[in-house]
Amino acid sequence: MKRAFDILFSLFALIVLFPLFVVISTLIILDSKGSIFFIQKRVGKDNRDFTLIKFRTMLKESEAKGLLTVGEKDIRITKAGNWLRKYKMDELPQLINILKGEMSFVGPRPEVRKYVELYSPAQLKVLSVKPGLTDYASLEYIKESELLKSFSDPEIAYIDKIMPDKLALNLQYINEQGFWNDLKIIGKTIRQIFS
Numbered sequence: 001m002k003r004a005f006d007i008l009f010s011l012f013a014l015i016v017l018f019p020l021f022v023v024i025s026t027l028i029i030l031d032s033k034g035s036i037f038f039i040q041k042r043v044g045k046d047n048r049d050f051t052l053i054k055f056r057t058m059l060k061e062s063e064a065k066g067l068l069t070v071g072e073k074d075i076r077i078t079k080a081g082n083w084l085r086k087y088k089m090d091e092l093p094q095l096i097n098i099l100k101g102e103m104s105f106v107g108p109r110p111e112v113r114k115y116v117e118l119y120s121p122a123q124l125k126v127l128s129v130k131p132g133l134t135d136y137a138s139l140e141y142i143k144e145s146e147l148l149k150s151f152s153d154p155e156i157a158y159i160d161k162i163m164p165d166k167l168a169l170n171l172q173y174i175n176e177q178g179f180w181n182d183l184k185i186i187g188k189t190i191r192q193i194f195s
Contacts, residue, residue: 001179006105010098017092024055024080024089031080034060037093042110045130050102052110053093057081088193094133106182107132108170115163126170134189135173137166142192 025036038056041049058076077085084090097103103110110131119126141147141162151157173185 002104002182003101005179005182006098006101009105010095014095014099017095020089021092024084024092027080028056028078032059032078038090041113042131043113043116043127044102044110045127047116047124047127049113050097050110052103053096055084055090055093057084057090091133098133102130104130104132106135106173106177106185108135108173109138109166115159118159118163119167123164123167123171125174126167129174129177134185135170136185137169137173139185139188139192140169141166 028034028036035056038054038058040052040054042052044050057078058081059078081090094103098105107130108126116127144162147162148154148157
């Protein structure tokens with residue numbers, strides 16, 4: 001049922017949101033140089049890499065200066081990017097990842113290989129399911145970049161404090177996953193974005 005839901009609603013959303021995709025793409029082009037999309041390798045189900053797609057929200061080649069975004073005023077983020085991130089619209093192209101079967105609407109957020117290499121054997125269980133657009137950890141850490149700003153070394157804080165907590169929430173989701181629970185998480189995510 002979950003896969004059928006993912007196919008049906010990702011296809012529906014891509015068709016309905018196509019005009020919005022055009023508007024967002026135009027804003028990105030007018031705002032700064034570079035590609036419309038941000039493409040990055042992430043780790044998916046069964047520890048396999050896949051290509052995650054987002055709308056680009058940062059200046060060209062910003063990834064070389066660090067993988068984590070710190071604070072809403074990170075100088076690498078474009079004007080259009082700030083707006084897209086605020087309403088999570090930069091994540092919309094991942095509907096393509098869902099349609100392709102690489103992701104689901106609900107599941108642990110996919111991480112980059114650098115951080116997956118730090119997982120304990122128990123934490124690797126999060127790779128037993130497809131990654132998703134949202135889950136418990138996404139709801140708990142919706143303002144993660146602002147939280148990271150409060151630490152003197154954001155990356156160490158992410159690795160030592162935030163990542164383990166997110167992984168514990170990911171594992172909780174795996175233990176409680178089910179179609180109706182997924183619908184609740186989607187509903188909470190939509191409410192939290194627009195609240």
